[in-house]
Amino acid sequence: MSDMPITPPVDRIDYRRRQKIGRIVQRLVILISAILLTAYVLAPVSWLVSSAFQTETEIVSIPPHWIPEHPTLRNFEAIFTAGNDEPVTYETRSGTDPAAGDFIPSTAENLLPSMANSLIVATLVVILNLLVGVPAAYAIAKIRFWGRNASVYFILITRVIPDIALVVPFFLVIRKLGMLDTLGSLVITYLAITVPFTVFILIQYFEGLPDELDKAARVDGCSRFQALIKVFLPLSMPSLVAVVLFTFLTSWNEFLLALMFTQTSASQTLPILLASFTSDFTVSFSFLNAAGVLAVVPPVIVAIVFERYIVSGLTAGAVKG
Amino acid sequence: MLFLAPVMAVLGAVAVFPIAYSLYISFFSMKLTRPNRTPFVGLKNYTDLLADEAFWGAVWRTVSFSLVSVTAIALIALLVSLLLNQEFRGRRILSTILLVPWAIPYVANALMWKWIYDSSYGALNGLLYQLDFIDKYMVWLGDQDKTLFLIANAFVWKEVPLATILLLVSLKSIPSDIYSAARVDGATVWQRFVHVTLPAMKPGFLLVMIYETMMAIRHFDLFFILTEGGPGSASHVLSWHIYVETFRNLSFGSGAAMSYVLAIATFALSYLFIRTLGRRI
Structure with a gap:
């Protein structure tokens, strides 16, 4: 019995540890790729949505505001009220927002x-x-x-x-x-x-x-x-x-x-x-x-x-x- | 067959007839600026094309746009499908999010990227500026060397989801015991990927390549909204060329001839596509 070769236990522990490390690395890779993918898909859309809630003054800031500081619904309002009573034009809008280029096309209605x-x-x-x-x-x-x-x-x-x-x-x-x-x-x-x-x-x-x-x-x-x-x-x-x-x-x-x-x-x-x-x-x-x-x-x-x-x-x- | 009659009538009217009519038109010199005279010119519209440098330029740009886009789509979709083939928490949500670009109308996609690339207030400039990659805002779409790549990027972003879904089908079809067997034989992760995963994905790749090439060759919307073929002729691709020839120069005969060339190129390409799909029914 005593002269039978004993498998060194170190090997098994090493194998287990390697497997564990492998699993952690795999998890990490999955996590990072999932975050990257989410960013790749959602970043462009979020920017579009964020811009839609900014005023014309805010939207032309450099560098851009990624999240609107003064979120506004006015852009949507302009779409839904266009053509209702008075046409939304450069004049009617520039009265409330003095920023330049605040132009709603007449076809908005x-x-x-x-x-x-x-x-x-x-x-x-x-x-x-x-x-x-x-x-x-x-x-x-x-x-x-x-x-x-x-x-x-x-x-x-x-x-x-x-x-x-x-x-x-x-x-x-x-x-x-x-x-x-x-x-x-x-x-x-x-x-x-x-x-x-x-x-x-x-x-x-x-x-x-x-x-x-x-x-x-x-x-x-x-x-x-x-x-x-x-x-x-x-x-x-x-x-x-x-x-x-x-x-x-x-x-x-x-x-x-x-x-x-x-x-x-x-x-x-x-x-x-x-x-x-x-x-x-x-x-x-x-x-x-x-x-x-x-x-x-x-x-x-x-x-x-x-x-x-x-x-x-x-x-x-x-x-x- | 009474059941087939409606579909045959509809497809005959909206597909076969127009394609045949288009061939007929392409043998005439038909200019809307000169509506009362449409002389028969035989193959002249086609021979003119062969000698037309603008046409060949457009063909070349279409080919490069398609090559760049389809390669990028296939590579990104490969990575994404490998990710989504894993079991992890949040996988369902991630695959739902992935459908967003697919659902967005191309025109809205174009509007979005035009705003991102905007030279004065766009997100690309803003981001690169904040990260100190550029020290002043750039006119991205105005740069002849970059335009085609930037448009391709917008195209790729929208097409990756569909390509991923198609690739996932092939991935899911690989029986898991093949992996176990390979692991028992001592194959490393990389060896398993190269010798088991990739070969199994071949049909999926083939489908993605053919389908996306077909889409890239005919693509029009992004070119119309982002650049109108410019700057100069940097993004003057075939579909844009056909549009300009037909609806700006009002030359319907040569426009029809060009679109016929495009249709035949597509048919040649889709031969495999049709064969693979047709064999399954």
Whole structure:
């Protein structure tokens, strides 16, 4: 017994200590990267938000005030009261804030209507997407028919057409139809950039639902249409939510096509109005940032509330393994 | 198929027809300044393009913008997805926060970065000044050598979340026993990363590269708001070139020809994308 080699206990302690140190280092690396990532993502947005609550006097300080010293709601007030009684202009505002360059564009009163326009367009696009996309996805996922693969590839190909390649023909057709500067022109053209994605996500989801459901429903005397409405739709809520979200956000955020087809406040969407503010060098910075915040808040809230659906939807559009 | 009819009708009207019509237009000299005469010119719009130095300049800038952006997106998204693949407290909150840039409209993103880069009161100047990296405020977007990188930075910031989500899918698909096996075989952290993690992420990377390149090549919004192609022609990319040719010079024929070139380039690139996605259905 005594001459058996004894494992020196030092080794084990060393191993344990190394493991412990390794774990601490790992924790530290995770902590630091998490902080860095949060800063990277949130710093630009925080700066935008902070600026929106500063007065024009404060916003032009050098170096900048990272946190407003005298937070104000006046920039938002200017947006929400614009066009109510008296137009908010350089004169009416400079009376209260003597700082130079405190200029609210006369188009400020179009901001809320443009949000309404964005909302209307996005809602209509969502509805049309569902009407068109759901039956198509069901057919491709659950019905074996001649030309099924061709349809899949056709839809995928339409998904990669760059929007800018559609601008010239769209413009000419829409002008010919007399639809320039109407919300209808946006609803129609936005279908091109939303429908392929919608169908694609829905196909993926429907494929995951068992074929037996379809067969059982049909044996019970359902038509294809009834099977879709009564059996599949209630089961596909998560994917429908994802589709609604993507379609809504895409329409709400779209800029290029809206830039081509809208001219007046009758059809201008929020991004168009924002862009018009940025190209005007006289517009007050604080007002501009407040308008920016208004454009950012709705989609960000939607994204945070529906995070789970969005991530699973985006993942469905990805390649597994 | 009755179920497919609506989608085919819609896509036929808003995708196939415009693309075909665009090809047709590109064979004509169509200038809105001269609305009553649109002579057929055959391939002239295309041959003119080949000889047009501004066009090739725009192509080159588009390529460099895309290369820089997509590389940065892939690298940052790789790091972020490795982080989010770990178990730690606050991971859920972090992945929710990550969706913020993704949700922000591009126009608001552009407005935000324009304000950050502002030469008189911007945050970039303020920060670098306070940290003593610069001794006077700089005109960032006015610097020809920096413009494209600064725009790329704004683009990258917004695209990283989506790329991260796509990469996380591949990461999650790696069975954990492969790691255990590698550890038993004595593989170090780095060896496990190089020989297990990276190969498994290949499909994810491929998808991110192709998708983000497609997005970068066609990107327009940031260029419109941040620089309008300037200073000089430093950020005069292809999408901006098409916009100027079509809606400022009102030359629809050559504009259509250019956008056709862009569409074909995209198709060539997305061939793989379509194949991979199509095979799964």
